[in-house]
Amino acid sequence: MAGLLSRERIIAGSGFNRWLVPPAALAIHLSIGQVYAFSVFKIPLSRAIGITQSTAGDWKFTQLQWIFTLAIVWLGLSAAIAGRWLERAGPRKGGVVAACCWGGGFVISALGVRLHQLWLIYVGYGFIGGWGLGLGYISPVSTLIKWFPDRRGMATGMAIMGFGGGALIAAPLSDALMKHFATATSVGVSETFLTMGIIYFVAMMCGAFGYRLPPTDWKPAGWSPPAQQRVLVTTKHVHVDRAWRTPQFWLIWIVLCMNVSAGIGILEQASPMIQEIFKGAVTASAAAGFVGLLSLFNIGGRIFWASLSDLIRRKPTYFIFFTLGAVLYASIPFAGKIGSVPLFVACCLVILTMYGGGFATIPAYIADIFGTQFVGAIHGRILTAWSAAGVLGPFLVNYIREYQIDHGVPKADAYNLTMYVMVGLLVVGFFANLAIRPVAEEHYMTDAQLATERRLIHEPNAGKT
Amino acid sequence: MTQTQPTQDEEQPRPGRWGLVAVTWTLVGIPLLWGVYNTLRKALALFE
Numbered sequence: 373m374a375g376l377l378s379r380e381r382i383i384a385g386s387g388f389n390r391w392l393v394p395p396a397a398l399a400i401h402l403s404i405g406q407v408y409a410f411s412v413f414k415i416p417l418s419r420a421i422g423i424t425q426s427t428a429g430d431w432k433f434t435q436l437q438w439i440f441t442l443a444i445v446w447l448g449l450s451a452a453i454a455g456r457w458l459e460r461a462g463p464r465k466g467g468v469v470a471a472c473c474w475g476g477g478f479v480i481s482a483l484g485v486r487l488h489q490l491w492l493i494y495v496g497y498g499f500i501g502g503w504g505l506g507l508g509y510i511s512p513v514s515t516l517i518k519w520f521p522d523r524r525g526m527a528t529g530m531a532i533m534g535f536g537g538g539a540l541i542a543a544p545l546s547d548a549l550m551k552h553f554a555t556a557t558s559v560g561v562s563e564t565f566l567t568m569g570i571i572y573f574v575a576m577m578c579g580a581f582g583y584r585l586p587p588t589d590w591k592p593a594g595w596s597p598p599a600q601q602r603v604l605v606t607t608k609h610v611h612v613d614r615a616w617r618t619p620q621f622w623l624i625w626i627v628l629c630m631n632v633s634a635g636i637g638i639l640e641q642a643s644p645m646i647q648e649i650f651k652g653a654v655t656a657s658a659a660a661g662f663v664g665l666l667s668l669f670n671i672g673g674r675i676f677w678a679s680l681s682d683l684i685r686r687k688p689t690y691f692i693f694f695t696l697g698a699v700l701y702a703s704i705p706f707a708g709k710i711g712s713v714p715l716f717v718a719c720c721l722v723i724l725t726m727y728g729g730g731f732a733t734i735p736a737y738i739a740d741i742f743g744t745q746f747v748g749a750i751h752g753r754i755l756t757a758w759s760a761a762g763v764l765g766p767f768l769v770n771y772i773r774e775y776q777i778d779h780g781v782p783k784a785d786a787y788n789l790t791m792y793v794m795v796g797l798l799v800v801g802f803f804a805n806l807a808i809r810p811v812a813e814e815h816y817m818t819d820a821q822l823a824t825e826r827r828l829i830h831e832p833n834a835g836k837t
Numbered sequence: 838m839t840q841t842q843p844t845q846d847e848e849q850p851r852p853g854r855w856g857l858v859a860v861t862w863t864l865v866g867i868p869l870l871w872g873v874y875n876t877l878r879k880a881l882a883l884f885e
Contacts, residue, residue, distance in 0.1 A: 389854035395861035402865060534865070540872030582861070654883075661883035664876040717883070 379462035379829060384584040390519040390592070396582030397512030397531035400467055403572040403579075404474055404508040405538015407447075408667075410440045410497075412546045416559040420485060423559060431490055439498050446502020448759030451510045455752025456612050458507060460829045463515045467580025470508035471573050477501025478569025485562040506752070508576065509535065511583075513735045514748030518586050521744075522595045524736035525686070529678025532732040536671040542568075588826065604687055604808070608816040609743030611825070615750045620741050620811050623804045628734050629757035629764070630801030631693055634701065634794040635670075635727025636765030638720055641773070641787075642666055648783045649708040649716065662717060669721040670728040677729025678736065686737040687805060693726040694802035698795045705788040731758075741811060745825065768793055 375381060414436050421430045458466040480496025483489075512531045520527035549567055553560030591597075601607065615621050638645075643659040654662070681689040700719040707716035738754060739747045769790050776786040817825065 387854065389858055391858045392854070392861055395858075395865045398865040398869075402869065534869075537869045537872060540876050541868045544872065544875045657882045658885070659883075661880040664880040665883065668873065668876055668880070 377462070377465040377468055379460075379464075379585060382462060382464050382584050384586055388584055390586070392582065393512070393516060393519050393584060394527065394530045396579045397516060398534040399575050399579030399582065400470065400508045400511060401531050401534030402538045402541060403575045404470070404505050405535040406542035406568070406572065407440070407443055407501075407505060408536070408539035409542035409546060410443070412543050413561055413564075416550055416561050417485070419559055420488060420561065423557070429488075435490060439493055442494055442498025443502045443505060444762050445759055446499055447505040447509060448756045448762075450503040450506030451752035451755045452506075453752075454503075454507055455510055455749035456746070458510060458752070459514060459612070459746055459749045462585065462829075463511045463583040464580050466507050466511040467576060467583060470504045470511055471576030471580055472504070473500050474504030474508060474576060475569045475573025477504055478565045478572065482562045482565035482569065485565060506755075509755070510748050510752045511580075513751050514744070514746075515583055515585060517735060517739045517744050517747050518590070520592075521597070522592055523679070523682050524739055525678040525681040525733055526675070528735040529675045529732040532678070532735075533671050533674040533728075535731075536667065536674055536728055540667060540671070602685070604685065604810060605740045606743050606810065606816075609745035609822055610741075610750075610811055610815050611817055611821070612746040612749040612753070614815050614817075615742050615746065616753055618811055618815050620808055621750070621754070623808050624734070624737060624741065625754050625757045626804035627690055627737075627801050627808075628730060628754060629761045630797045630804065631690070631697075631730035632727065632758055632761035633765035633768070634697060634797045634801075635723060635730070636761055637769040637790065637794055638723055639666060639670075639727070640766045641769050642720070645787055646713075646716065649787060650711065650713055651784060653711070653713060662720075665717070665721060666724045669724045673725025673728035674732035676725060678732035681729075681733045681736060686733055686740055687808060689729070689733055690737075690805045691802070693730055694798045694805060697723060697726050698798045698802075701791045701794045701798065704791045705785075708784065708788070741808070743816075745817070745822065768797075 414433060417436055418426050418431055418433060421427055454466075477496045477500040480500060481493045484492030484496055513528055516527040516531060517524050546564055546568065549564040550560040553563035553567075597607065610618065642663050643656075646654050646662050647656065647659050677689060677693075700723050703719050704716060707713075707719060734754065735747060735751050738750050742750050769787075772790045772793060773786045776789055777783060
């Protein structure tokens with residue numbers, strides 16, 4: 373089995389079509405993207421004993437919230453911890469471990485629901501599943517960048533689009549499964565978890581076994597690197613253990629953190645925000661539709677902006693996010709003031725495309741700055757910015773809103789200050805992006821170091837640099 | 838007489854592989870489109 377999963381076994385043979393790799397990555401990302409739809413289980417889980425309504429002994433929302441939080445925290449931590457291992461072990465082994473963790477996490481959680489032991493769900497979905505999320509998320513990044521040196525942004529954008537798309541599939545699927553399994557004595561969550569665990573395990577294993585690595589220094593037919601080297605696109609490589617000691621690492625970390633914090637602020641409060649700003653004009657079901665549209669634009673933005681970044685390069689792409697984003701955030705209070713729902717919706721939708729685009733473009737930005745040898749591992753460490761943003765964004769939105777309301781500001785206007793704070797975050801991101809320069813020569817690996825590293829991961833032609 | 842072998846970067850995918858590409862993209866595309874369709878259906882409420 374170990375041989376079957378090794379890097380050497382998945383070096384692509386002659387005539388392999390590189391367009392077979394993105395669907396393999398999508399199979400994994402569409403599966404782990406379920407995490408964004410976890411909220412559909414909250415109400416049924418809060419009635420696991422009472423069935424029709426919560427009763428004594430049933431779990432509270434505050435307890436259930438920790439399942440999602442743990443999973444997201446472990447996504448970031450596991451990507452940072454295991455990124456380097458994955459780089460050496462190869463994407464297939466990483467994908468298989470991710471499938472076991474993600475599928476296994478669901479099975480353990482199913483047992484937790486059946487036995488009504490919340491700690492089992494924390495361990496299953498939150499911790500073990502969280503490792504599946506992190507490993508699954510970064511498993512295709514390095515591989516796709518090596519297969520698509522001519523279109524790095526588009527390639528990783530396709531995979532990361534799947535992570536957003538996973539929720540679109542999981543929400544209606546979970547709903548249908550719970551309805552199917554529900555009985556007079558069960559809300560159907562245990563059976564749904566078990567079924568989804570099996571489905572995701574199979575899908576992710578198919579994805580993991582679909583991964584192939586290109587031979588060292590492979591190039592697409594008819595393509596050669598630009599004769600004139602671009603300023604912010606290196607052909608050298610920085611070691612993962614060295615990368616985080618460079619200012620570029622932390623500047624990119626801030627770029628991602630600020631972009632995600634601002635977007636998450638909108639996502640988290642979208643439904644109550646539109647209803648409170650346009651009180652009486654937007655119903656609860658219309659607000660749910662608005663949230664659905666935000667998800668679609670979040671996904672669309674991942675492939676659109678990441679592909680565009682191949683043409684206009686990464687730094688200008690983030691400049692657009694930070695400047696256009698700031699203008700749009702500042703326009704939201706104006707849209708509320710003049711009572712224009714279409715303007716408000718349009719601003720939020722474009723903002724969400726840039727939120728998704730920020731996630732999808734970052735792997736290509738990392739590859740441009742640090743080279744491709746450790747891109748997966750460095751990306752894993754930079755994803756801790758996501759964990760930080762997951763705390764910072766919602767905290768700012770909720771805290772400022774509460775503060776405003778406590779000080780007598782009407783609910784409809786309570787988001788205005790929040791939007792200006794988001795503009796501030798984007799300004800910080802703008803300057804961080806502005807400060808990004810090529811990595812100092814001393815940080816790059818020498819040819820001998822690169823050859824040694826490639827030998828360690830058993831890359832063929834390791835001696836040739 | 839020496840035979841010239843194609844180098845790695847000159848190799849082209851075999852025509853049959855494009856069929857496999859279509860199959861794999863369909864397999865991941867169908868559930869994704871189903872999800873998009875469901876979301877769009879719900880989103881229509883915003884315009885009613």
